[in-house]
Amino acid sequence: MPHTHITYWPRVLLLWGCGILAAMQFAKVSLAFALLQQQFGVSATQMGWALSVVGVVGLSLGVSMGLLAPRIGYRRLLCGGMLLGAVLAAVQALSLPFHWFVGTRVLEGASHLAVVVAAPTLMSGTTAARHRSIAMGLWSTFVGTAFALTAAGGHQFLAYAGVPSMFALHAVLLLIAAVLAWVALPLDQPPPASAAHGAGLLARHVRTYTDWRTALPGLCFFCYTGMAVALLTFLPRGLTDTDRWAATVLPLMGIAGTFGAGWLTQRSSPLRLLRMLYPSLGLAGVLCAWSAMTGWGYVEAAIALMLISGLAGGSAxxxxxxxxxxxxxxxxxxxxxxxxxxxxxxxxxPLFAWSTAMHSAWGLAIPVLLLASTGAVLTQWGSIMQRSAAGKPQSP
Known part of the structure; x- marks a missing residue:
């Protein structure tokens, strides 16, 4: 897909909206978790699997989808994923047995994966080079924005209209977004000669992780997602009753960080920025643990930790x-x-849960330090590789 010298901001916002609707495949079940558990008469563990199975599909097929995307066509892949999501959300609005509901969640994983592979690639192609980091920073907020929007009005909607109506509304929004994307986005280009064929899929999968340029963003993003959801779960546990307001601020600070990374990386290399962020992230984790033990400054330390983690995710x-x-x-x-x-x-x-159970206040800092240290090593390796590759052309 050729790049442009002009930024088409309406397309950028449309693609960001597609990502938000894809992330709501997680957020809607998280919001209605207790109601769905009661409706299906299952345990919390079973309901937890119904929530997480969407991510398992991405875990197992993420790179394969990325390899096949050029051959399918990014516009077709995006709109197909959105349409599949709309159909599945409409089916979920019916009174399904639990095992059928879980089956729709598995297929939603394929829908979600198609969107998160195609949309950022399309966004990059529709953005001028001078705005590309800003667009990627905006894109990286799609999960946090979906959860924030769902939390902001979801409880009232559920109380008024119920779970089936929430699924039906999601289906309608996905369908509208798919139609808008099909109309607004340019036609797919013919697939390049290097597009993945089935026979070479495994070799190309290996190539993704042996090429530092394609592997490093994912490895750095692992260091972010390894703590992002866990921090939103475990940081509020340290808040006092008078500080409960901060539970709403924490996810917003994560969103601010991921979006702010787009502006910062517009002016500085994201690799250079990450080399500063990971040590800061480890320090913020230590400050949170110290604040939890002393009872002083915990809210400020937690907000700083969420902001820095968001900056790291957006920079990745x-x-x-x-x-x-x-x-x-x-x-x-x-x-x-x-x-x-x-x-x-x-x-x-589960890593954070185990650590906090074993080590109380310091249990939150230990995984943060582990992930931040891993990220610091990765970015140092990336800097070495970038210096050694300076002046060498990239292979397609």
Missing amino acids: FALIPHLNHDSAQQARANGAVAQMGNLGATLGP
Whole structure:
């Protein structure tokens, strides 16, 4: 997909909206978790699997989707994913048995993955180079924005209209977005000769993780998602009754960080920025633990931790166009980001839960330090590779 010298902001906002609606495939079940558990008569563990199975699909097929995207066509892939999501949300509005509901969630994983691979690649292609980091920063807020929007009006909507109406509304919004995207986005270009064929899929999968330019954004994003959901779950536990207002501010600070990363990486290399952010992230985790023990400054430390983690997540997204200028490479990098992001979101919460149970206040700082240290090592490696590759052309 060729790049442009003009930024089409309406398309950028439309693609961002598609991402938000895809993220609501997680947010809607999270919001209605207790109601759905009661409706189906299942345990919290079973309902938890129904929530997380969407991410498991991305974990297992993320890179494969990124490899196949150029051959399918990004516009077709995006609109097909949105239409599939709309159909599944409409089916979920019916009175389904639990096992059928879980089946629709598995298919929603494919819908979600199609959108998160195609939309950022299309966004990069419809954005001028001078605005690309800003657009990627905006894109990286799609999950947090979906959860914030769902939390803002979702409880009132559920109380007034019920769970089936929430699923039906999601289906309608997905359908409208799919039609708008089909009309507004340019036609897909013929697939390049290097587009993935089935026989070479495994080899190209390996190539994604052996090429530092396509692997590094996903690996850095893992260090972010390994803590993002867990921090939103465990940070509020340290709040006192008088500080409960901060539970609403924390996700907003994460969104502010991810969007702010787009502006910062417009002026500085995202790799250079990440090399500063990961040590700051570890320090913020230590400050949170110290504040929890002393009872002083916990809200400020928690807000700083969420802001810095959001900056790290947005900067990891900005690495994709910074390191990969070919759309096929960007799709591979987006696939790795989807896969590694789902891996982090799957492993992070149980790691934090175990650590906080074992070590009380310091239990939150230990995983943060572990992930921040991993990110620091990765970015140091990336800097070395970038210096060694200076002046060498990228291979398509």
